[in-house]
Amino acid sequence: MLQFHPIQLEDKKWIDPLLAASDNMGGSYSFANNLAWQRLGNSEVCSWGGFYLNKQKTAERISFLFPAGKGDLAAVLRTLMDYANLRGRPLILFGASAQAAAFVQQQFPGRFSVTADRDDFDYIYRLEDLRTLAGRKYHQKRNHLKKFQAYPFTYAPLTEADYEDCIRLSAECYLQKNGIAEYTGQVEQLAIHTFFMNFRALGLMGGTLRVDGKLVAFTVGERINSNTLCVHIEKGDIAYEGVYPAINYYFVNHVEDPAIAFVNREEDMGLPGLRKSKLSYHPVMLLEKYQLVQTDFQKEGKSL
Numbered sequence: 001m002l003q004f005h006p007i008q009l010e011d012k013k014w015i016d017p018l019l020a021a022s023d024n025m026g027g028s029y030s031f032a033n034n035l036a037w038q039r040l041g042n043s044e045v046c047s048w049g050g051f052y053l054n055k056q057k058t059a060e061r062i063s064f065l066f067p068a069g070k071g072d073l074a075a076v077l078r079t080l081m082d083y084a085n086l087r088g089r090p091l092i093l094f095g096a097s098a099q100a101a102a103f104v105q106q107q108f109p110g111r112f113s114v115t116a117d118r119d120d121f122d123y124i125y126r127l128e129d130l131r132t133l134a135g136r137k138y139h140q141k142r143n144h145l146k147k148f149q150a151y152p153f154t155y156a157p158l159t160e161a162d163y164e165d166c167i168r169l170s171a172e173c174y175l176q177k178n179g180i181a182e183y184t185g186q187v188e189q190l191a192i193h194t195f196f197m198n199f200r201a202l203g204l205m206g207g208t209l210r211v212d213g214k215l216v217a218f219t220v221g222e223r224i225n226s227n228t229l230c231v232h233i234e235k236g237d238i239a240y241e242g243v244y245p246a247i248n249y250y251f252v253n254h255v256e257d258p259a260i261a262f263v264n265r266e267e268d269m270g271l272p273g274l275r276k277s278k279l280s281y282h283p284v285m286l287l288e289k290y291q292l293v294q295t296d297f298q299k300e301g302k303s304l
Contacts, residue, residue, distance in 0.1 A: 004044035036191035063092035090297035119270035148242030158206030
């Protein structure tokens with residue numbers, strides 16, 4: 001019987017090995033992200049059959065992050081199907097890779113629809129590209145960087161002494177909205193607080209930019225698999241021209257882990273401005289994610 005519970009910091013010790021077994025470079029497979037953003041989907045977690053299960057629930061639907069781990073995946077999917085169906089809902093899986101979607105179609109032919117979720121695609125870049133900004137395609141980025149470099153700035157790794165200033169800056173950015181829905185923006189603020197309250201325990205790293213001692217940008221990320229750095233949060237004061245290219249540039253240039261070859265700057269949430277910005281850094285790939293919905297379910301079960 002699946003026993004779901006709200007994710008807690010203490011769950012990291014059993015969740016991390018299961019995520020590592022999948023070696024997924026997607027931001028959805030970060031323990032830190034799952035912990036910090038749990039309010040967005042009322043998510044709960046459990047372990048079953050050697051897999052990490054993350055359930056999200058609303059009044060209309062119940063859905064699951066595609067399971068991460070090693071073992072009999074088909075059996076785990078059947079268990080999830082029974083769980084959802086007994087509660088009067090079809091099984092819905094989200095965040096599935098193309099390979100995962102193909103596996104489901106092979107194991108359960110004709111039983112699931114598959115839809116690409118473009119707004120949830122992660123943007124993956126070569127670390128070296130972001131470090132050097134070499135070539136004509138990065139000419140504009142280099143120009144923006146030079147404009148910021150005209151300020152009397154300092155870059156430093158993010159430490160506990162910066163937390164209060166970072167939270168203050170993130171609140172100022174939230175008030176600007178930038179197209180983010182009200183509730184999502186509120187949850188993001190709670191996520192940022194979670195990152196800082198558990199910064200060391202979550203194994204996070206970050207960087208700050210200050211001009212004349214004033215914090216004007218910060219970023220938070222972590223290594224999420226064998227070769228990928230994931231940037232979870234990036235905030236800047238747009239009164240300083242070039243501040244976003246600058247915090248990105250200096251952060252990746254201070255990454256010391258030799259195993260990191262790629263940078264995941266996560267999804268654009270369907271926001272046109274964010275999509276344009278992420279594409280302007282010329283990703284080496286878009287990490288596709290699919291939603292799979294059980295199509296042969298007939299409602300006969302209990303309420304959610």
